[in-house]
Amino acid sequence: MALFVLSGCNSANIASTRNAENNNAPAIASAEPITLKVQVSSTGKDFENTDVYNEIKRITGVTMNLETYDEQKFKVQLAGGDLPDIIQVPNKNIKELIEGNNIIPLDELVKTDGPDILKPVYDKSLAYIRKFWSDDTNKLYMIPVQTGSSSFGFEQQIGFNVRWDYYKELGYPKIGSIDDMVNVLTEMVERHPLTKDGKKVYGVSMWNDWGSLGTWGLRSMGLITGNGLFNVNTGQLVNEYTDPDKSGIWDTARFMFMAQQNGILDPDAFTAKYNDIVAKGSEGTLLSSIATWPFAAANAELLKEGPDKGFVTIPLEWGFTNIGGTTIAGWSDRAWAISSNCKNPQRAMDLIDFLVSEQGSRLIESGIEGTHWDVVDGKPAMNMDTVKLAAAGGDSWKKTGIGQMANQQGFSDHTRLSDGGFVNLFNTPEVYATKVNSLNQDYDAYYGVSYPAEAYQKYAEQGKVKTLDQMPQDVMNAMPPQPDAIKRIVAKVDELLVKGMPIVVLGSKTDAEFKENQTALIQKLVEAGADTYFDWYKQAFEETKAKLGQG
Structure with a gap:
């Protein structure tokens, strides 16, 4: 993950007035420049000053100071009340973030500064988050990322x-x-x-x-x-x-x-x-x-x-x-939240609303309209120069910033937008051919x-x-956080696994020895509580299915 810096978060509340139908969007009306510190997943400092980054800055008035997420650093920030102004929430920390008042409810903010979030396409996602990612408060603490369907791209990686x-x-x-x-x-x-x-x-x-x-x-x-x-x-x-x-x-x-x-x-x-x-x-x-x-x-x-x-x-x-x-919840460990440290949550919401909008999602994955892609015969399409640049790779391609912020966009690559095109305009047979x-x-x-x-x-x-079509992603994403006792069991079991697997693999000379060493390690995992963890998971899974109406 990475961090965006939000300093000077105290300028006036500016409502978004961008045109949702035009990716070549005007800047948010009267948006005064501001620097945001935001924790993001898998996006680093090298995204700064790319074409996509600068376009986000132009439209929102927000300068994003990126810092890569580190779990240990996050723990220190959380313990010290020193979280960045905007974060992407690790699901395992939802409970303590809410109970410790480390993040703020967004229900009122989306009414004033979240016009794209309030569109019907997000209704089910927001209802899901209120129900399963709110520590039973039924409040909106997070905004989803990467909702929608996924499909095969150019190559199966x-x-x-x-x-x-x-x-x-x-x-x-x-x-x-x-x-x-x-x-x-x-x-x-x-x-x-x-x-x-x-x-x-x-x-x-x-x-x-x-x-x-x-x-x-x-x-x-x-x-x-x-x-x-x-x-x-x-x-x-x-x-x-x-x-x-x-x-x-x-x-x-x-x-x-x-x-x-x-x-x-x-x-x-x-x-x-x-x-x-x-x-x-x-x-x-x-x-x-x-x-x-x-x-x-x-x-x-x-x-x-x-x-x-x-x-x-x-x-x-x-x-x-x-x-x-397909997931209505979006990707776990990625949903946006605003820290209680933020002095101006309105501008923070302006940024989030843009990033998860149709415009923001298209910009992140396909670049700038008129520069990297155009509307041709009424349909959005990548410019061939951009396609060639992507194929060549190197610094020139990296400078575009295209695809570097995929963990932060609202819609999945294969979501069809209101202009009829995918979020990611590279995902077409015409581009594949090139x-x-x-x-x-x-x-x-x-x-x-x-x-x-x-x-x-x-x-x-x-x-x-089989594919992820057979995986109950929304059920698994809605699972309650592990109780502390279960967390300790999982940590111990994983520690034994990491230490024991080399013995099973490297210390076995025959199939019989492999079976013996495997059985011995499994016994250690059971003694450490592997069955207790699984029993908890099964019960939580079935209860979550029932809440989703899938029981």
């Missing part, structure tokens, strides 16, 4: 990501299980054991600096298998700590154990951070990842070596792919598709692959 030229070299082997994944990677490493400069190549690794105690990586195989706390394969809740047959955690353990047995597990697998994985991909010492993100730089260089060289996501005809779904490079062309030709994500999309439409 999360999945079994490997070297396409190596996969092609093997004859496009069918991958129907975790075992098949490991076997494919093993054969790739056998054929390409060293980099050009003599470094040893590994098939499997993991980054360990995302999520609570770094446990995101330990659960990551569930993003392929569909196993997890809510199991999309069964439509049921599963104790992912203790049920090895339906758990993303234990799918990851199995994947890494088999890789270790085959000699293709990176020695840094349990210590590497995300940037280490990026470096390994760039130097050619790693052949797979759970997503395309770490290999973006590597792909740019590999394409220079040959038209079919690079990393791609192999579409599997089973399991799960992390896309789709993005296809030689690697994409080779991939598309094999799968018989027009753009990469269409390969996975076909399997989803055929019912072979």
Whole structure:
């Protein structure tokens, strides 16, 4: 997350008068310049002074001083009553933020300074937030982010990501299980054991600096298998700590154990951070990842070596792919709130209202009308110069700021706005056609598709692959905060998991030993309260479903 600074928050109350139908919007009437300190997720200082940033400043009169969110720093700020003026609320902190009067109710503010928030499109979202994200006060403390539907874009980024030229070299082997994944990677490493400069190549690794105690990586195989706390394969809740047959955690353990047995597990697998994985991909010492993100730089260089060289996501005809779904709540841990420290909440609301409006959402994801996109024959469309700039990447593209504030927009990329176009105007077949490079062309030709994500999309439409459409996102987002006793249990269980998983994977020489070590760790997790946590979660889940009328 990042922080925007709100100093001098004491200018006059200025109501928004922007034209909601025109993305090339006039500035808020008589808006005096002001600097806002706002906590935002995943947007950093480098967004400042981009084209999109400056346009937000021009329209709202707000200068945003960004600072990246840090959980430990947030705890200190919260304890000391030193929160920024605007924050994006971590869901686990909703109760203490409200009970401690750290954030203010917004019901009256949206009437005077939230014209876009009061539009009918947000009615269900605001009702949801009042009911589930208000600590039972039924007041509006937050404004949602990324409401609406999600769908496949140009490429499916999360999945079994490997070297396409190596996969092609093997004859496009069918991958129907975790075992098949490991076997494919093993054969790739056998054929390409060293980099050009003599470094040893590994098939499997993991980054360990995302999520609570770094446990995101330990659960990551569930993003392929569909196993997890809510199991999309069964439509049921599963104790992912203790049920090895339906758990993303234990799918990851199995994947890494088999890789270790085959000699293709990176020695840094349990210590590497995300940037280490990026470096390994760039130097050619790693052949797979759970997503395309770490290999973006590597792909740019590999394409220079040959038209079919690079990393791609192999579409599997089973399991799960992390896309789709519709949510009225929006993204958790992202909803906007105004701190009780703010001296002028009206101007803070002016900013939030713009960011979650149609105009603001389009600006964030597609840039400035007349500069980055235009209305052509009555339809909004990206300028080809902008599309080319995006394809080229680099500093010139970064300077636009397009897409850098996606965690702050009100509507999802695939939401159709009142002008008939998507929020993200890059999500059209016309733009996709311009993005296809030689690697994409080779991939598309094999799968018989027009753009990469269409390969996975076909399997989803055929019912072979589950998506977020099968995930009860609004139920899970409405779950009550964990009581302190449950928080302590989860922290202890995750700590044991992080310490114990290397023993299970690296300390097992045979399948029998793997089972023994797995059973021993599961027993420790049970003794630490894993079943108690799951019992609480099941009850809270069912009660929340009933409140939503889904029971």
